[in-house]
Amino acid sequence: MKAPIVWVSGTLTAATALVASLVIVTASRGAITTFESSAGPLSVQTVAEDLVHPWGLAFLPDGRMLVTERPGRLRLVTQQGQVSKPLQGVPEVWASGQGGLLDVAADKDIATNRTLYLCYAERDGRGGRTAVARARLTEGDAPRLDDVQVIFRQQGPLSSGNHYGCRIAQDGGGDLFVTLGEHYAHRDQAQNLSNHLGKIVRIAPDGSAPKDNPFAGRDGAKPEVWSLGHRNPQGLAFNPADGSLWEVEHGPRGGDEVNPIRRGENYGWPVIGYGVDYSGAKIHEATTKPGMQQPAKYWVPSISPSGMAFYTGKLFPNWKGSLFVGALSGQMLVRLSLQGDKITGEERLLQALSERIRDVRQGPDGALWLLTDSAAGRILRVTPASE
Structure with missing residues (x-):
């Protein structure tokens, strides 16, 4: 097999050294299945498998992927399914x-600075x-x-082990937005600006709080907070x-949400919402309250939404502008149609796959790339069946 093309310090080289460091995980190469959709038949190909609860995926400039496994491993994966140690x-x-x-x-300038960011649960x-x-990624x-x-x-x-949040998104200026859960047992803290529970924070690449954050300089408020009530x-x-x-965020029994996130806004948890506690007990005061934002969409019953991606590629021209969301308990890929900040439609895809979808990314090839959440997790590539 020809050596993969690998990016090193902003250049592309035939990296036989990397090939030597790869453990070849033999994916089920024949495992290409077809599913129906509004865009026609979809081909779902297993690219790699036997990953232990893969959680996050990021593409490098040469098309390789960084993939995390929840037990604490980070791997490099080629689009041909070669998985590194x-x-x-x-x-x-x-x-x-x-x-x-x-x-x-991956940092927006990773081609030159080789910088990446990891979000994880740390014991204290x-x-x-x-x-x-x-x-810094060293090849x-x-x-x-x-x-x-x-x-x-x-x-x-x-x-005690729950509700970490932990997605990262970087804006064009380089600042990082990070989702933070409310740790399950401390849900009321999502309304408390003196800590980071149940918040989305905005930090600079060095971790400092930008001076124009909405609560910077307010007494008793953490300067990193961008939004609250999550x-x-x-x-x-x-x-x-x-x-x-x-x-997107998990509700309890019902009340999963999709939200456009605006500077300094309060998204209501646990004061308002559309779910109930796992026991069936009431949680919320109401479904609406002045000063608290309504979701663009909510699900009852819950689907447990996880990774998400906006689609801009050419493989699915009719889906340009759609928002794709992975569902864990719902075991599907959800496509949401948008008009501005309004969600106008929902399509449920790949339900017969019967997999918990943890992350969704658009690849440089225009395909949709998915991570499945299990002890034998897979990387899946979704394309039109006619590709």
């Missing part, structure tokens, strides 16, 4: 409950919190992370059409 240098994570190594994001005494680290015989620095640590009551947001993405920021 775990990269050295990954921070220690607390892989307990829903925690572990979660999202990964008897509990955990969300942390963000910055690192060679054994790709690794160097210059690893923790740039942000969530402040507030600790988690439960467990596990999807975050910018809409390329207008630059707006969107998130």
Whole structure:
């Protein structure tokens, strides 16, 4: 097989050294299945498999992928399905409950600065919190992370293992937006500006709080906070059409939400919402309240939305501008039609696949790339069947 083309320090080379460092995970090459959709038949190809609860996926300039596994491993994966050994240098994570190594994001200038960001659960005494680290990707015989620095640590009551949030999105200026859960047992803290629970934060690449953040300089408020009143947001993405920021978050029994995220706004959890507690008990005061934002869409019953991506590619011209959301308990890929900040339609895809969809990305090839959440997780490539 021809050596893959690999990006190193902003250039492309035939990297036989990387091939030597790869463990070839033999994906089910024949596992290409077809599913119906409004865009015609879809082909779903297994690119790689036997990943342990893969959580986050980010593309490099040459088309390779960085993929996290929740137990604490980061791997490089080619589009041909070659999976590297775990990269050295990954921070220690607390892989307990829903925690572990979660999202990964490539810096917008990674072609020149080789910088990436990791979001993960970090142990602190008897509990955990969300942390963000910055690192430099070093290529060679054994790709690794160097210059690893923790740039942000969530402040507030600790988690016993649940609701870390932990998606990263970078804006055009380089600032990072990070979703932070409310740790399940501390849901009322989502309304408390003196900590980071149940918030989306905006930080600079070095972890500092930009001075124009909405609560910077306010007594008793954390300067990193961008928005509040979130439960467990596990999807975050910018809409390329207008630059707006969107998130999806888990409700309890019912009340999963899709929200356009605006500076300084309060999204209501747990004061308002559309779900009930797992026991069936009432949680919310009401479904609406002045000063608190309504979701663009909510689901009852829950589908457990996770990763998300706006589609801009050419493979599915009729789907340009759509928002794709992975569903965990719902075991499907959801396509949402948008008109501005309004959601105008929903299409449920790949339900017969019977897989928990953890992350969704548009690849440089215009395909949709998915991670399935299981102890034998897969990387899937979705294209028109006629491709």
